[in-house]
Amino acid sequence: MDNGVLKRLRVVGGIAAVVGALALGGCGSPAEEPAEPAAGPQSLEELIAAAEAEGELTWYTGTPPSTIEKVVEAFEATYDIRVNATRLPSGDIAQRFQAEIAADNVQVDVMSTVDQGFFGDMNDAGNLASLPDLARGEVDDAQFLLGDYGVVVTVGVPAFGYNTSVMGDFTLDTWQDLLDERVDGQLILVDPRGSQAWAQMWHVALNHPDLGPDFLEKVGQQGHQVVNSGAPGAELLGAGEGGVLVANIPGVFDAAKQAGAPIEYMVPEDPFYGIFTWAVVTADAPHPNAAALFLNFLASEEGSQVYNTADRGISPLGDLDGTWPTPAGGIEQPPTPDELSASLEEILTLLQIR
Known part of the structure; x- marks a missing residue:
C-alpha cells in the first residue's frame, strides 16, 4: 500500500550506516535545543x-x-x-x-x-x-x-509458523512438533541475540520441566538456518525458502496469509509466555x-x-475487541535481564547458533 x-x-x-550518518549530522548545523516540557x-x-x-x-x-x-x-x-x-x-x-x-x-x-x-x-x-x-x-x-x-x-504472543506448500500435511500443534523429522533442514530460527523476545522464549523453554536443555539440544540438531530478526524469517517462510519459522507474532503471519502466502501458525502453550x-x-x-x-x-x-x-497482541488494559485474549492463568513477568544474561550462552550452544 x-x-x-x-x-x-x-x-x-544494519547499523553501520546509521553511525556514519549521525557523525555527518553532527558536522552540520547544531541540533535545535529540545523543548522543555511544562513543569x-x-x-x-x-x-x-x-x-x-x-x-x-x-x-x-x-x-x-x-x-x-x-x-x-x-x-x-x-x-x-x-x-x-x-x-x-x-x-x-x-x-x-x-x-x-x-x-x-x-x-x-x-x-x-x-x-x-x-x-x-x-x-x-x-x-x-x-x-x-x-x-x-x-x-x-x-x-x-x-x-x-x-x-x-x-x-506480544509468540507464534511458530509453517509453510503448507513446503511442509505438506505437517502441522504444528505443540513444542515437541519441532522435533519431527520433517522439520530437519526446513527450520528457520530467529537469532536470540537479535531480540530479547526470542531470548526470553528460549529461556522459558530451557527452564520448563517438560522441555529443558535436552529439548533445546534436539532442536539445534535439526538442520536450520538463522536470521537476525523475525521480519526476514517471515519473508523466507513466505517464499518457501524454509518450512518452519521459530518465531514471530500472529499479526505478521495473519498479514502474510491475507496476502496469499501458504502459511499457518500456532501459539505454543505449556509453556506460554508473553x-x-x-x-x-x-x-x-x-x-x-x-x-x-x-x-x-x-x-x-x-x-x-x-x-x-x-x-494480535494482549493489551495491558485487558481484553479489548480484536486483541488477543489474556490467558486464563494470567501473564507471568518476563525473565529478568540478569536471568537472560546467565542463560543466553547455553541457549546459543544448545541450538547450535554461532
Whole structure:
C-alpha cells in the first residue's frame, strides 16, 4: 500500500550506516535545543496544545510495519502531529540510540522495544525521562510499569509458523512438533541475540520441566538456518525458502496469509509466555510533549486497541475487541535481564547458533 505513512516509515537492516550518518549530522548545523516540557501537572488539553506546537516526533520501534502504519495513521488522525517512525531490531535500536548520545545528537523521542535491560541501563545513566502521569495513559497495573520511566504498550504472543506448500500435511500443534523429522533442514530460527523476545522464549523453554536443555539440544540438531530478526524469517517462510519459522507474532503471519502466502501458525502453550514491549521517552527528546502525548495515546483504550488489534497482541488494559485474549492463568513477568544474561550462552550452544 503506497501512502504517506509507509513512505515515511524507514526499515533499517544494519547499523553501520546509521553511525556514519549521525557523525555527518553532527558536522552540520547544531541540533535545535529540545523543548522543555511544562513543569508540574498538566491537563490533557494543555499537553495536546504543547505537543501540537512541537508538531512532530520520532519513534524507533521493533513493531511490524503493518502495525506501525495503523498506529501512526490513528494518532495523526487524532492530533496535528507528524510521526516519523523507524523500524529496527531491538539490538539495533540500542546501538543507534547510544551512537546518538555519543555524537551529542539525540534525534529520537520515543523508543519501544522488548529490551528491559537496555532501558534500565539507559535510565541509570540519565538518558531516559521520568514519565508524567499523563504519559502512562490508562495503564495502572504495576506489572506493566517499568519504574517511573517505562510503560508496556503490548504483550506480544509468540507464534511458530509453517509453510503448507513446503511442509505438506505437517502441522504444528505443540513444542515437541519441532522435533519431527520433517522439520530437519526446513527450520528457520530467529537469532536470540537479535531480540530479547526470542531470548526470553528460549529461556522459558530451557527452564520448563517438560522441555529443558535436552529439548533445546534436539532442536539445534535439526538442520536450520538463522536470521537476525523475525521480519526476514517471515519473508523466507513466505517464499518457501524454509518450512518452519521459530518465531514471530500472529499479526505478521495473519498479514502474510491475507496476502496469499501458504502459511499457518500456532501459539505454543505449556509453556506460554508473553513478550513485554516497553515504551520510553528519551531525556533529551527534541519533542518531549509530543512524545508524552504519543505514549498517552498508546496507553489509552483507543490506541491500545489499534496497536494490539493490528499486532494480535494482549493489551495491558485487558481484553479489548480484536486483541488477543489474556490467558486464563494470567501473564507471568518476563525473565529478568540478569536471568537472560546467565542463560543466553547455553541457549546459543544448545541450538547450535554461532
